Amino acid sequence: xxxxxxxxxxxxxxxxxxxxxxxxxxxxxxxxxxxxxxxxxxxxxxxxxxxxxxxxxxxxxxxxxxxxxxxxxxxxxxxxxxxxxxxxxxxxxxxxxxxxxxxxxxxxxxxxxxxxxxxxxxxxxxxxxxxxxxxxxxxxxxxxxxxxxxxxxx
Numbered sequence: 001x002x003x004x005x006x007x008x009x010x011x012x013x014x015x016x017x018x019x020x021x022x023x024x025x026x027x028x029x030x031x032x033x034x035x036x037x038x039x040x041x042x043x044x045x046x047x048x049x050x051x052x053x054x055x056x057x058x059x060x061x062x063x064x065x066x067x068x069x070x071x072x073x074x075x076x077x078x079x080x081x082x083x084x085x086x087x088x089x090x091x092x093x094x095x096x097x098x099x100x101x102x103x104x105x106x107x108x109x110x111x112x113x114x115x116x117x118x119x120x121x122x123x124x125x126x127x128x129x130x131x132x133x134x135x136x137x138x139x140x141x142x143x144x145x146x147x148x149x150x151x152x153x154x
Contacts, residue, residue, distance in 0.1 A: 012049035
């Protein structure tokens with residue numbers, strides 16, 4: 001966190017104002033700041049002050065989290081954004097393009113889950129041999145006995 005330069009504070013927001021305008025808890029703002037997602041400057045009294053650009057960044061964080069993008073990916077994407085100015089529509093387009101393939105894959109997996117869920121529950125037993133959701137075609141049986149995962153988490 002930088003110390004505030006000798007400029008009027010009128011254009012900067014307090015942590016409470018940012019929390020109120022963004023709908024994000026003060027503790028979350030502090031957390032995002034420690035992760036480098038947003039930044040503040042400090043007054044001579046050691047109080048945080050935020051530029052108005054932080055509101056757009058927080059909006060992007062909320063939207064990205066709502067669609068399931070992990071905070072680490074949001075942080076990596078933010079490294080491409082310039083500090084100290086509000087992200088533009090072009091900036092947002094660049095970020096959303098980075099996430100499009102991942103979101104398409106998630107949508108595909110969720111659609112498959114939705115389409116197969118009734119058949120899985122309808123079998124009445126959730127059989128490892130026949131469950132089309134957890135073990136389609138008993139492909140895990142070919143790997144031998146014991147627990148297996150269809151997908152590994154990244």
